[in-house]
Amino acid sequence: MAFCHAAYDEKSLTTCYSGKNGEARETSQASRCLVGQEAGQNQLGNAINKLLDSNGSRVQTMPQYKAPIRDMQFLLHEVFNVEGHYKALRGNDEVNRELIDAILEEGARFSENELAPLNRSGDEEGCQFENGVVTTPKGFKEAYQKYVENGWGAMTAHADMGGQGLPPSMGTIISEMNGTANWSWSMYPGLSHGAIRTLEAHGTPEQKNTFLTKLVSGEWTGTMCLTEPHCGTDLGILRTKAEPNADGSYSITGTKIFISAGDHDMVDNIVHIVLARLPDAPKGTKGISLFIVPKLNVGADGSLGDRNGVVCGSIEHKMGIKASATCVLNFEGAKGFLIGPPNRGLNCMFTFMNAARVGTAIQGVTAAELSFQGALAYAKDRLAMRSLTGPKRPEKEADPIIVHPDVRRMLLTQKAFAEGGRALIYFLAQQIDLVEEGADESTRQYADDLMAFLTPIAKAFCTEAGLEAANHGVQVFGGHGFIREWGMEQIVRDTRIATLYEGTTGVQALDLLGRKVMLTQGRMLKNFTKIVHKFCVENEGDAALKEFIEPLNQMNKEWGDITTQIGMRAMTNQEEVGAAAVDYLMYSGYITLAYFWALQVKAAQAQLAAGTTETGFYTAKVQTGRFYFQRLLPRTRAHLSAIQSGVANLLDMEEEHFGFY
Ligand SMILES: Cc1cc2nc3c(=O)[nH]c(=O)nc-3n(C[C@H](O)[C@H](O)[C@H](O)COP(=O)(O)OP(=O)(O)OC[C@H]3O[C@@H](n4cnc5c(N)ncnc54)[C@H](O)[C@@H]3O)c2cc1C
Numbered sequence: 023m024a025f026c027h028a029a030y031d032e033k034s035l036t037t038c039y040s041g042k043n044g045e046a047r048e049t050s051q052a053s054r055c056l057v058g059q060e061a062g063q064n065q066l067g068n069a070i071n072k073l074l075d076s077n078g079s080r081v082q083t084m085p086q087y088k089a090p091i092r093d094m095q096f097l098l099h100e101v102f103n104v105e106g107h108y109k110a111l112r113g114n115d116e117v118n119r120e121l122i123d124a125i126l127e128e129g130a131r132f133s134e135n136e137l138a139p140l141n142r143s144g145d146e147e148g149c150q151f152e153n154g155v156v157t158t159p160k161g162f163k164e165a166y167q168k169y170v171e172n173g174w175g176a177m178t179a180h181a182d183m184g185g186q187g188l189p190p191s192m193g194t195i196i197s198e199m200n201g202t203a204n205w206s207w208s209m210y211p212g213l214s215h216g217a218i219r220t221l222e223a224h225g226t227p228e229q230k231n232t233f234l235t236k237l238v239s240g241e242w243t244g245t246m247c248l249t250e251p252h253c254g255t256d257l258g259i260l261r262t263k264a265e266p267n268a269d270g271s272y273s274i275t276g277t278k279i280f281i282s283a284g285d286h287d288m289v290d291n292i293v294h295i296v297l298a299r300l301p302d303a304p305k306g307t308k309g310i311s312l313f314i315v316p317k318l319n320v321g322a323d324g325s326l327g328d329r330n331g332v333v334c335g336s337i338e339h340k341m342g343i344k345a346s347a348t349c350v351l352n353f354e355g356a357k358g359f360l361i362g363p364p365n366r367g368l369n370c371m372f373t374f375m376n377a378a379r380v381g382t383a384i385q386g387v388t389a390a391e392l393s394f395q396g397a398l399a400y401a402k403d404r405l406a407m408r409s410l411t412g413p414k415r416p417e418k419e420a421d422p423i424i425v426h427p428d429v430r431r432m433l434l435t436q437k438a439f440a441e442g443g444r445a446l447i448y449f450l451a452q453q454i455d456l457v458e459e460g461a462d463e464s465t466r467q468y469a470d471d472l473m474a475f476l477t478p479i480a481k482a483f484c485t486e487a488g489l490e491a492a493n494h495g496v497q498v499f500g501g502h503g504f505i506r507e508w509g510m511e512q513i514v515r516d517t518r519i520a521t522l523y524e525g526t527t528g529v530q531a532l533d534l535l536g537r538k539v540m541l542t543q544g545r546m547l548k549n550f551t552k553i554v555h556k557f558c559v560e561n562e563g564d565a566a567l568k569e570f571i572e573p574l575n576q577m578n579k580e581w582g583d584i585t586t587q588i589g590m591r592a593m594t595n596q597e598e599v600g601a602a603a604v605d606y607l608m609y610s611g612y613i614t615l616a617y618f619w620a621l622q623v624k625a626a627q628a629q630l631a632a633g634t635t636e637t638g639f640y641t642a643k644v645q646t647g648r649f650y651f652q653r654l655l656p657r658t659r660a661h662l663s664a665i666q667s668g669v670a671n672l673l674d675m676e677e678e679h680f681g682f683y
Contacts, residue, residue, distance in 0.1 A: 085396025085509055087138040089130030089199045092639060093441055097448050098122060098195075100625045107452055108189060111459050117189060125177075125188075129196040132172065136165045137203035144206050144345030145512050149286070151337040156285040159345045162207055166288045170240030174200075175211050179218055179238040183230060190458060191451035197381065198444070202388035205516050206345035210243055213283045216377045217244025217295050224312070224362040224370045232320055233293050243289050246378065247278040247296040247315075247351060248371070254280070255529050257297065257368065258306040264298040264313055264358060274298050274315055274358040277335075277350065280523075284349025285317070285334035291326060292317040294351070296358060297367050304365065312367035313358035331356035342515030375524065376477055380450055382524040383480035386488030387447060389517035390440035393495025396510055397436060400499055401429050423498070431653070432494035438619070438650040439487040441643075445618035446480055468549070475538050475546040476614070482530035483611025485520035492517050531603035534610065539585055540592065540599065547585060554578045554617045561620075566627050570620045570651055577613050577658060584609070584665060591668065601669035609661040616655050623647035 098104040099119060108117040140161045147159035169175060178193035179185025193215065200208040214237050221234040236242040253259050262276025274296060278284075285292065294315040303309030319327035335350040362370035405420035414425045423429045453476070456469035492513040496503030503510045521527045538546050558575035561567050588606065591598040626643035634640055 085392055085399065085513075087134055087141075087203045087392060087395065089126070089133055089202070090391060090440075090444075091126050091130055093444065094126055094195060095123065096625070096639075096643070097445055097622070100629070101445065101621050102448055102452060104191070104448075104452070107455070110461075111189060111455055117192070122192070125192060125196070128172075129174075129199045132169070132174065133199040133203035136168055137200055137207055140165060140207060140345075141204040142509055142512065144204065145342075145516075148344035149337055149347040151334070154334060155287070156334055156337055156347050156349065157287050158210075158347065162210075162345065163288045165207060166210060166240075169211060175214065175240040176238050179234075180222060183222070183234050184238045189455045191448070191455050194380065194384070194447060194451035194454070198384050198387060198391075198447070201384055202392050204345075205385060205388060206343045209343065209346040210283045210286065210288060211240075212378075212381050213246060214240070214242075214244040216246055216375075216381070217293055219377050220295055220312075220361065220370065221314075225314075226361075229314060229359060229361065232324060233314055233316070236291070236324075237293060241289060242291040242293055242316075243283055243286075244293045244295060245281050245283050246371075246375075247281050247284075247294050249278060249280045251277060251279050255526065257310065260297060260299070260310065262296065262298040262353060264300050264311060264360075266300070267357075272298075272300075272313060272358045272360060273355040274313055274332075274353045275355055276353050278353070279350050280338065281349045281351050282346055282523075284347060284351050285337075286347045290318070291320070294332065295361070295371075296353070297371060298353075298358070300364055307368050309365055310367040311364050312361045312370045314361055315353065315356050315358040319357060340519075342512070342518055376473065377454075379477050379481040379524050379530075380447065380454070382520055383443070383450075383477075383484040384447055385517060385520040386484030386486070387440055387443040389488035389513055389520070390436050390443060390491035393492045393510060393513045394433065394436035394440050396508070396513070397433055397495045397498035398424075400502075400508075401433060404500075406500075429498055432498050434646060434649045435654065436491040436494050438646050438654055439484075439491045439615075441622070441646060442615040442619050442650060443480075443484045443487060445622060446476070446484065446615060449618065450476055450480055471546050471549055475534075475550055478525075478530040478534040478538065479607060479611050479614055481524060482521070482527040482534075482607050483614070485517070486527060486608070487611070488517050489514070489521060527607070528604055531607035532600065535588070535603045535606050536599050540589060544582070544585060544589075547582070550614075551578050551581055554613075557617065557620065561624065564624075566631075567620070567624060570616075570623055570647065573651060573655065574613075574616050574620050577616065577655070580662075581610065581613055584662060588665065595669060597669045597673060601672050602665045605661040605664040609658050609665065612655055612658045612661070616651065619647045619650045 144159040150157045176185045181187040264272040296313045331354040338348040401424040409425040414421045453469040453473045460466040496510045626640040629640045
């Protein structure tokens with residue numbers, strides 16, 4: 023106990039309180055010391071000491087983020103041949119390995135040094151809303167200014183709009199680093215990125231000149247205003263109105279809620295991309311149009327004018343991502359400008375939403391990566407019990423918990439989801455490049471179809487997996503995982519939203535099975551299963567890969583069969599699609615990741631066979647792949663059973679029989 027009082031100078035860490043019998047009871051941090059003393063050990067003290075400076079003040083409490091550059095380079099250069107991809111895309115070698123690696127190094131420096139240190143303080147402080155003004159936590163604005171000065175925001179925007187013109191996939195890679203270091207912060211530039219893509223695709227030359235250039239330069243940020251109090255998923259019933267004005271602009275009236283980066287103090291102006299209905303627009307999704315609504319009106323010369331009629335009514339008090347301002351925005355006859363054709367707003371918005379969905383899939387990877395890094399460090403340090411086969415560290419009072427199979431199960435699950443998910447995201451990022459810059463229409467269309475099929479899988483599966491990984495992170499820490507200052511519970515809170523926004527897991531699953539698979543009569547599914555099949559055929563003679571290729575090939579075939587079965591059932595009862603959807607998505611996600619793990623194993627085995635000196639890295643790749651195939655991929659069996667059980671076990675129960683109170 024004395025150790026606790028001497029060591030901690032922060033109230034939350036030192037406060038002891040009396041139990042009801044007057045005995046000393048400890049708060050969380052103090053109890054850690056007691057546990058160590060009772061066990062006659064000082065291992066907890068050792069772990070805690072690492073968090074203190076010489077004066078005993080807390081210096082670091084979150085998992086210390088290190089960008090996984092080695093893994094990123096492995097994927098980019100050894101699995102996906104990104105240099106070759108850029109050369110084919112651009113017809114030159116300007117975006118070469120040297121440049122890519124330099125960008126990775128710089129991105130790592132920025133995210134580790136500027137963003138990671140603000141992750142926990144941002145969570146503690148949160149955003150504030152006073153007298154109609156939204157303030158971000160300390161340091162956020164300064165970090166944003168550095169981001170802009172370093173040119174990160176403009177990296178992938180078109181050169182004629184002031185961007186650096188790098189391929190979109192480079193932005194995806196950097197956004198993972200930023201997001202892992204500090205997801206809340208990364209949402210501000212993340213939303214701008216979506217607005218930039220929408221304006222690039224659908225804006226008029228004047229709109230681009232006025233708004234896009236400022237978004238690219240980072241002087242202004244963007245938002246995406248879809249959700250209203252009564253609807254988030256079902257945008258067909260949105261009510262915000264757009265009345266035409268004599269000067270060609272529109273007056274926008276309505277309330278939008280949950281608007282990320284909807285208001286804040288990091289920039290002078292905010293460009294809202296808003297869905298609204300024109301007078302006499304058809305009902306449903308075919309009557310929605312898209313508008314630009316600036317926070318401050320903008321003069322013809324680009325100068326900032328008076329306040330537009332859009333005000334922040336409040337900010338949400340949330341479970342996580344507390345440093346991201348989630349705003350209620352009231353549009354009170356705000357001046358707006360139509361983007362794209364009337365009533366085609368949702369189609370235009372898909373540009374934004376696809377980018378945002380891949381962005382949210384990345385959030386799943388960030389959660390797996392950050393929670394893995396924290397759990398790994400802790401598991402190597404924390405001592406508890408002995409290995410079942412006898413002491414592994416006899417010089418210590420107990421073995422580090424990483425010796426225990428169950429702790430390894432959790433760590434390997436996190437690692438497999440982080441590295442497998444990253445591979446899927448990099449593949450998708452290359453498809454985005456091809457959609458935007460592919461040499462011909464058929465290349466662009468093929469990549470677009472692959473994107474359309476894989477985006478709901480990536481969004482829903484990676485975020486569900488990220489959430490599972492974050493929970494494992496808490497579990498590896500034992501009781502300490504539940505305690506705020508270790509930072510593991512923040513990862514769970516921050517990532518919980520990822521399975522909800524940008525379309526819930528249930529809605530992504532319906533999109534996958536209903537629109538992407540059934541509506542295309544399996545065409546989009548076949549695009550991908552053909553890729554997997556080709557890989558399996560090419561490698562079926564490789565004895566070292568056999569343990570991966572055989573199950574992958576078998577499940578790839580089964581994927582088509584189970585899809586046909588669902589289709590047949592749906593012909594007699596449409597509800598079968600809804601009943602199967604989430605299990606089908608998770609089933610598809612596990613097989614998809616199995617393919618990306620098999621690719622990684624192949625690349626690693628090639629290096630090992632060639633006598634690499636990095637045997638540790640490549641052996642771990644093969645072993646993580648094996649863990650994935652033997653321990654995670656079999657989860658497909660449970661999903662398969664659930665799919666095959668049909669709709670009756672869900673719909674048989676009368677609504678009034680769900681609860682008896
Ligand atoms: C922190 C935060 C940030 C956000 N940022 C933004 C933003 O920047 N811009 C923006 O416009 N919105 C934003 N949102 C809104 C978010 O996208 C929606 O909350 C989300 O899409 C879900 O919509 P909903 O809340 O209306 O849920 P609902 O649509 O009411 O869904 C409730 C439940 O019903 C299920 N469900 C609904 N329809 C079906 C169906 N047909 N079949 C099966 N299940 C169904 C859903 O899966 C869910 O489980 C944000 C939300 C939060 C909390």
